[in-house]
């Protein structure tokens with residue numbers, strides 16, 4: 001019998017805590033990680049850096065996009081021509097461009113194959129917007145994370161400050177709402193829970209509790225494999 005490669009997907013809006021939960025789960029299970037948002041961010045970085053026009057021909061240019069991932073002191077680092085761009089790709093300018101290009105079918109299709117190539121033994125924990133609905137519809141467990149907007153805004157604000165960006169809360173509030181709207185209302189692969197996803201609302205939970213709740217569902221699923 002062919003053994004399946006198990007995938008756990010964590011989808012949800014920006015600032016909801018997908019990344020931290022992904023890392024916690026992957027550490028416990030010793031599985032691979034895919035942060036699909038990074039792919040949209042790196043693509044956006046490349047488009048902005050070389051001022052590329054948004055049309056189907058862009059894919060030929062994107063084929064030359066070369067970057068490396070490295071884990072340094074438990075942190076995922078992204079290098080573009082040997083330059084560490086890990087913080088750069090988290091700027092608001094890149095976030096807004098990533099959300100803008102995420103509406104384009106040719107960009108999504110181009111990234112789909114790369115995303116699926118991350119499915120490797122012993123398993124994959126991945127996060128994004130459409131991991132459960134489109135990229136890995138056969139995932140063994142699909143989590144959709146939710147939390148109050150105010151909490152997400154604060155988290156994103158602190159994250160940007162820690163990465164060395166200066167932004168006022170009012171602008172961030174406006175941009176985060178715009179990105180939520182774009183991600184939830186685009187025609188293809190909008191942000192929404194898969195029909196078989198479990199919804200975890202972490203508004204009244206701390207991080208440890210969110211991990212505990214998720215692990216309960218995960219162990220239950222793994223026992224059934």
Ligand code: DC
Pocket residue numbers: 014015036037038040041095098099102127128129130131179183
């Ligand atoms: O997860 P993130 O904030 O790093 O993602 C940045 C943008 O990339 C997000 O606003 C929309 C897009 N994205 C997407 O459309 N689908 C995904 N699976 C992941 C990200």
